[in-house]
Amino acid sequence: AQSVAQPEDQVNVAEGNPLTVKCTYSVSGNPYLFWYVQYPNRGLQFLLKYITGDNLVKGSYGFEAEFNKSQTSFHLKKPSALVSDSALYFCAVRSGNTPLVFGKGTRLSVIA
Amino acid sequence: GAVVSQHPSWVICKSGTSVKIECRSLDFQATTMFWYRQFPKQSLMLMATSNEGSKATYEQGVEKDKFLINHASLTLSTLTVTSAHPEDSSFYICSARSMGSGELFFGEGSRLTVL
Numbered sequence: 001a002q003s004v005a006q007p008e009d010q011v012n013v014a015e016g017n018p019l020t021v022k023c024t025y026s027v028s029g030n031p032y033l034f035w036y037v038q039y040p041n042r043g044l045q046f047l048l049k050y051i052t053g054d055n056l057v058k059g060s061y062g063f064e065a066e067f068n069k070s071q072t073s074f075h076l077k078k079p080s081a082l083v084s085d086s087a088l089y090f091c092a093v094r095s096g097n098t099p100l101v102f103g104k105g106t107r108l109s110v111i112a
Numbered sequence: 113g114a115v116v117s118q119h120p121s122w123v124i125c126k127s128g129t130s131v132k133i134e135c136r137s138l139d140f141q142a143t144t145m146f147w148y149r150q151f152p153k154q155s156l157m158l159m160a161t162s163n164e165g166s167k168a169t170y171e172q173g174v175e176k177d178k179f180l181i182n183h184a185s186l187t188l189s190t191l192t193v194t195s196a197h198p199e200d201s202s203f204y205i206c207s208a209r210s211m212g213s214g215e216l217f218f219g220e221g222s223r224l225t226v227l
Binding site for chain 2: 045046103
């Protein structure tokens with residue numbers, strides 16, 4: 001069975017500082033990994049994905065994530081956080097054509 | 113980019129009534145659509161997988177007679193919450209998988225409040 005763990009319910013970071021939102025996964029087969037962002041009462045916005053190739057994936061709004069197979073992790077990072085980055089972030093995984101399985105989400109709060 | 117439209121965005125209904133939520137892929141065809149439910153401050157829980165022209169596949173614990181799913185065309189799937197009760201109040205999100213690229217796109221969600 002597929003699963004995603006986001007160990008932090010909340011991450012607080014000062015504006016301008018680097019941010020990391022953690023994600024680990026469990027899947028049989030090759031993982032397809034995704035990060036989405038959700039603003040209040042809105043659907044999900046795609047940030048980035050890892051399918052194959054370079055372990056460092058760059059996505060929207062300056063976010064990036066690094067696929068680490070040995071640690072089964074796919075942490076989301078940004079070198080310099082903005083107040084507008086404050087939102088709920090979901091990590092998700094699937095394998096082949098199976099449905100996406102989401103983590104519980106991490107609320108990011110960027111403080112000015 | 114590809115757009116998935118959900119309608120209505122907000123709906124308030126009385127207990128015992130049925131509510132239909134539409135999910136449309138506006139500029140691509142989708143043989144497969146997924147319906148998720150999100151409780152406040154919680155993650156998205158997959159309810160069912162909807163395949164065009166066939167019956168939906170429901171996840172364990174989801175009542176198929178309660179949550180009727182129809183995927184009549186390559187661009188439209190509907191979720192009908194039958195005889196809604198206050199505990200059905202939630203945020204419902206659909207996603208559609210593009211036939212061409214295989215990518216998954218999400219709708220903006222529909223908030224259901226049952227009084």
